[in-house]
Amino acid sequence: MVEHLTADIITSRENKWLKMFRAGLRGTGPEGDDALALEGRKLVEDSLRSGLEAVALLVSESGERELEHILRAASESVTGIPRARVLRTTDKLFESISGTETPQGVAALFRQQVWQFEDVLRGMASADGAFRAGAPLLVVMAAVQDPGNVGTIVRSAEAFGATGVVTTRGSADPWSPKAIRASAGSALRLPLLRGMAIPVLLAQLRVAEVKIVAASSRAGDDAGELAGTGADLSDAVAIFIGNEGAGLPPEVEHAADARISIPIAESVESLNAGIAASIVLYEAARKRAR
Numbered sequence: 133m134v135e136h137l138t139a140d141i142i143t144s145r146e147n148k149w150l151k152m153f154r155a156g157l158r159g160t161g162p163e164g165d166d167a168l169a170l171e172g173r174k175l176v177e178d179s180l181r182s183g184l185e186a187v188a189l190l191v192s193e194s195g196e197r198e199l200e201h202i203l204r205a206a207s208e209s210v211t212g213i214p215r216a217r218v219l220r221t222t223d224k225l226f227e228s229i230s231g232t233e234t235p236q237g238v239a240a241l242f243r244q245q246v247w248q249f250e251d252v253l254r255g256m257a258s259a260d261g262a263f264r265a266g267a268p269l270l271v272v273m274a275a276v277q278d279p280g281n282v283g284t285i286v287r288s289a290e291a292f293g294a295t296g297v298v299t300t301r302g303s304a305d306p307w308s309p310k311a312i313r314a315s316a317g318s319a320l321r322l323p324l325l326r327g328m329a330i331p332v333l334l335a336q337l338r339v340a341e342v343k344i345v346a347a348s349s350r351a352g353d354d355a356g357e358l359a360g361t362g363a364d365l366s367d368a369v370a371i372f373i374g375n376e377g378a379g380l381p382p383e384v385e386h387a388a389d390a391r392i393s394i395p396i397a398e399s400v401e402s403l404n405a406g407i408a409a410s411i412v413l414y415e416a417a418r419k420r421a422r
Contacts, residue, residue: 195237283314
């Protein structure tokens with residue numbers, strides 16, 4: 133049995149912790165060294181199990197019923213939650229900081245995970261600390277602006293075995309509350325680089341000998357099957373997904389080693405970025421499984 137805490141209830145909207153939670157849960161993603169804000173028991177528990185370092189936990193009156201489960205998950209994690217940072221507030225104040233329509237009464241702040249370029253090349257470590265063998269498979273979002281699409285792409289990237297995800301400047305933050313929810317927690321586990329400059333990224337991919345593949349949801353004149361136009365998705369590749377309306381930037385198109393298109397009916401203008409990326413990632417996983 134996990135002991136319950138008797139911290140004083142926060143009753144002021146001006147409390148510094150409530151301000152931090154409000155900024156994180158209603159913002160577009162952490163800036164600088166700001167904490168990562170997560171809402172809901174599942175995301176909080178997933179973060180603890182992923183090894184993220186908790187800064188503070190906030191529960192409302194109705195969220196108290198989840199506290200024992202979360203503290204148990206914290207006690208079984210590497211970092212835990214500082215007992216002095218388990219905070220309580222009223223349902224009304226929690227609702228005022230929440231980023232969801234039906235608040236669960238549980239939220240937490242975590243220190244950001246710091247990933248390096250090498251991490252997105254080698255992927256996630258298994259439970260025993262080993263890394264999966266195989267060529268790097270990166271997904272790069274170039275100015276994908278819808279956080280729902282960003283989260284969907286991150287979720288599909290983990291599901292289909294990508295080693296990492298990169299977003300370029302102009303993309304929605306994959307650590308924004310909406311994107312994290314859309315990723316179903318994948319954004320908390322998969323190696324991820326945010327807001328990179330495209331020229332820097334292209335140069336790093338060249339040095340690492342990772343092929344640049346430009347993806348499109350509209351079949352062009354030279355497109356046949358999904359993996360046509362010279363793309364071998366079993367190689368070390370970085371698949372670039374473009375903006376929902378404008379597509380990929382010219383500098384990516386010019387630098388591409390190969391192109392991949394998804395044949396679709398002429399009556400459909402295009403697929404959204406999340407669906408297009410998921411189809412391409414599935415094809416990459418299928419080819420790598422051979």
